[in-house]
Amino acid sequence: MRGSQAPTLEAVARAAGVSRSTVSRVINNLPGVSKRAKLAVDRAIAELRYVPNQAARNLVTRRTNSIALVVSERGDRVFSDPFFAKILRGVYAGMAGSRRQLVLLMDQDREDGALEAYLCGGHVDGAVVVSLHRGDPLPARLVEAGLPVVLVGRPLADVKVPYVDSDNFTGAVTAARHLVSSGRRKIATIAGPQDMAAGVDRLNGWQAGMVEPADRIAHSDFSVEGGARAMAELLDKYPDIDGVFAAADIIAVGALRTLAEHGKRVPDDIALVGFDDSVLATTTAPQLTTVRQDVEELGRTTTWHLLAQLAGEQVLPPSVLLPTALVERSST
Amino acid sequence: MRGSQAPTLEAVARAAGVSRSTVSRVINNLPGVSKRAKLAVDRAIAELRYVPNQAARNLVTRRTNSIALVVSERGDRVFSDPFFAKILRGVYAGMAGSRRQLVLLMDQDREDGALEAYLCGGHVDGAVVVSLHRGDPLPARLVEAGLPVVLVGRPLADVKVPYVDSDNFTGAVTAARHLVSSGRRKIATIAGPQDMAAGVDRLNGWQAGMVEPADRIAHSDFSVEGGARAMAELLDKYPDIDGVFAAADIIAVGALRTLAEHGKRVPDDIALVGFDDSVLATTTAPQLTTVRQDVEELGRTTTWHLLAQLAGEQVLPPSVLLPTALVERSST
DNA sequence: CTGAAAGCGCTTACAG
DNA sequence: CTGAAAGCGCTTACAG
Numbered sequence: 001m002r003g004s005q006a007p008t009l010e011a012v013a014r015a016a017g018v019s020r021s022t023v024s025r026v027i028n029n030l031p032g033v034s035k036r037a038k039l040a041v042d043r044a045i046a047e048l049r050y051v052p053n054q055a056a057r058n059l060v061t062r063r064t065n066s067i068a069l070v071v072s073e074r075g076d077r078v079f080s081d082p083f084f085a086k087i088l089r090g091v092y093a094g095m096a097g098s099r100r101q102l103v104l105l106m107d108q109d110r111e112d113g114a115l116e117a118y119l120c121g122g123h124v125d126g127a128v129v130v131s132l133h134r135g136d137p138l139p140a141r142l143v144e145a146g147l148p149v150v151l152v153g154r155p156l157a158d159v160k161v162p163y164v165d166s167d168n169f170t171g172a173v174t175a176a177r178h179l180v181s182s183g184r185r186k187i188a189t190i191a192g193p194q195d196m197a198a199g200v201d202r203l204n205g206w207q208a209g210m211v212e213p214a215d216r217i218a219h220s221d222f223s224v225e226g227g228a229r230a231m232a233e234l235l236d237k238y239p240d241i242d243g244v245f246a247a248a249d250i251i252a253v254g255a256l257r258t259l260a261e262h263g264k265r266v267p268d269d270i271a272l273v274g275f276d277d278s279v280l281a282t283t284t285a286p287q288l289t290t291v292r293q294d295v296e297e298l299g300r301t302t303t304w305h306l307l308a309q310l311a312g313e314q315v316l317p318p319s320v321l322l323p324t325a326l327v328e329r330s331s332t
Numbered sequence: 333m334r335g336s337q338a339p340t341l342e343a344v345a346r347a348a349g350v351s352r353s354t355v356s357r358v359i360n361n362l363p364g365v366s367k368r369a370k371l372a373v374d375r376a377i378a379e380l381r382y383v384p385n386q387a388a389r390n391l392v393t394r395r396t397n398s399i400a401l402v403v404s405e406r407g408d409r410v411f412s413d414p415f416f417a418k419i420l421r422g423v424y425a426g427m428a429g430s431r432r433q434l435v436l437l438m439d440q441d442r443e444d445g446a447l448e449a450y451l452c453g454g455h456v457d458g459a460v461v462v463s464l465h466r467g468d469p470l471p472a473r474l475v476e477a478g479l480p481v482v483l484v485g486r487p488l489a490d491v492k493v494p495y496v497d498s499d500n501f502t503g504a505v506t507a508a509r510h511l512v513s514s515g516r517r518k519i520a521t522i523a524g525p526q527d528m529a530a531g532v533d534r535l536n537g538w539q540a541g542m543v544e545p546a547d548r549i550a551h552s553d554f555s556v557e558g559g560a561r562a563m564a565e566l567l568d569k570y571p572d573i574d575g576v577f578a579a580a581d582i583i584a585v586g587a588l589r590t591l592a593e594h595g596k597r598v599p600d601d602i603a604l605v606g607f608d609d610s611v612l613a614t615t616t617a618p619q620l621t622t623v624r625q626d627v628e629e630l631g632r633t634t635t636w637h638l639l640a641q642l643a644g645e646q647v648l649p650p651s652v653l654l655p656t657a658l659v660e661r662s663s664t
Numbered sequence: 665c666t667g668a669a670a671g672c673g674c675t676t677a678c679a680g
Numbered sequence: 681c682t683g684a685a686a687g688c689g690c691t692t693a694c695a696g
Contacts, residue, residue: 104424
């Protein structure tokens with residue numbers, strides 16, 4: 001990189017007329033440097049446009065000043081769901097001022113064990129792992145290898161890894177109660193993937209919020225197509241439903257499409273509640289009533305948690321649950 | 333990282349009964365190692381769960397095995413526009429198999445010069461820079477510092493930096509011709525930001541594709557709100573328009589909202605063409621006729637270009653233009 | 665407050 | 681085909 005003769009610490013020391021130790025102290029803001037020496041060093045650094053070699057630093061300090069964001073999901077899903085964009089934004093915001101860099105890792109690196117090798121190989125100081133599925137051994141392995149890890153989203157397995165999640169359960173309860181209290185009587189749900197806590201918790205919450213038996217259930221992944229399909233399934237099995245809780249806005253978008261195709265009016269014939277309050281919720285017609293979760297905050301809090309861990313803080317809560325809230329729009 | 337006693341090359345050498353040099357040769361797949369030695373080394377590596385220390389490697393090879401994706405844009409825009417998600421996906425896909433990692437850098441690091449220092453400080457082997465605005469000195473500086481760089485999107489300044497872009501001009505020509513040939517006579521455009529090539533080229537293309545004087549223009553940034561505002565402006569200044577080319581789907585979404593508020597039917601009263609063919613185009617009602625650009629391919633091609641440069645390939649085209657195409661839906 | 669020296673864990677000529 | 685040795689550019693006790 002940068003020509004062949006990037007200036008070294010040595011060069012700065014010579015130019016400033018001090019030792020390498022002193023230059024190092026100035027660079028790292030260590031105490032015990034005379035004003036005079038510091039001045040000379042600062043000047044030399046500016047003059048030579050000196051930038052410390054990170055590799056040399058990492059080698060000796062055994063830190064990398066970077067953390068990984070591991071998205072345990074296939075690329076096509078990652079990038080079609082606004083959820084990940086917001087997580088990324090939150091993580092990035094959470095790192096601001098930490099002087100650390102973000103390395104992005106995705107599922108495609110997992111095939112040959114490259115991802116685990118990388119993470120355990122001392123290339124990053126810690127990791128935020130998002131979108132974990134049931135039975136994934138990754139977090140346990142990372143922790144075992146001594147890597148500080150914080151998860152976005154509750155893990156379904158009983159692993160001792162701290163996590164930050166939205167209160168999906170309570171959010172779903174609220175959604176169900178909203179449908180009930182607005183007079184809907186035949187309420188169904190399109191549940192999300194049951195191999196993820198978000199899917200499980202929202203289904204449980206919906207059931208807990210219902211008064212009648214809550215057994216009108218169709219399943220979907222977090223995608224428009226899945227939502228469209230699941231909605232068709234519901235209409236087929238329960239032609240008289242008048243309310244639906246979709247476990248994600250992206251699912252609700254698909255459901256809306258199917259409802260339109262079947263000539264069902266929303267909310268007149270069927271009320272629809274989503275989950276997320278993503279950008280999607282306001283681009284649909286009608287705009288979606290939905291359960292708001294602050295996904296960016298989720299990413300930010302998770303990152304803070306990790307950074308605090310790296311800073312050696314001890315009294316960290318083992319996990320954090322962020323509040324959710326109903327946002328009423330035109331679909332109910 | 334990883335406990336305190338990660339095994340080193342030295343340990344592997346001892347365990348295998350060979351020298352460090354030989355172990356290094358095996359690890360790096362260099363020729364000139366006997367089958368016997370290689371076997372012993374491989375076994376020792378597996379036994380000790382040895383993972384090479386990247387910092388030490390970087391220090392001596394002067395390579396980092398990572399490249400940067402620099403998004404020269406404020407976070408709030410980056411993460412609300414599907415464009416960046418697709419770019420990221422493309423870049424990531426383009427890196428597959430390169431054994432390199434992706435470091436994400438955003439505008440927030442620019443304030444104190446940290447971003448430039450990082451990039452020029454030998455922390456990455458090269459950079460993909462996206463969303464450049466007019467007059468940004470960054471690419472020139474990076475190139476000057478000897479860092480291989482490829483831009484996503486044509487730079488407006490006359491810098492000698494390779495780039496990959498969609499053929500925005502031709503796409504916009506097609507959009508204008510489509511409106512004209514479908515019988516619209518009072519056609520307007522909502523132009524994108526004129527400090528970016530995408531905005532400039534699409535405006536020029538629209539004008540080139542028109543037959544009558546093309547002067548019904550409102551300006552917007554790439555946002556829903558901007559599009560809504562610009563559409564209101566157009567309706568106010570040119571109440572008789574019957575066709576609009578919006579320079580991006582996200583702008584068209586805002587325009588649709590305003591049109592609905594004003595009781596204008598699409599496409600009956602006013603035909604609307606977007607640009608991008610993003611997910612937004614199919615979640616609106618009516619679905620958008622739009623100009624498709626393959627943003628993921630844009631990211632992928634840019635990354636290939638960079639990797640080829642890093643691999644020392646000489647006959648690289650200085651820039652690449654990817655095709656665009658009209659996708660007809662219900663808004664025209 | 666300052667400097668000489670050791671050492672972080674690799675790769676790479678060089679000699680055999 | 682193999683190994684001894686130098687060196688990459690830093691930080692960090694240690695001695696003064």
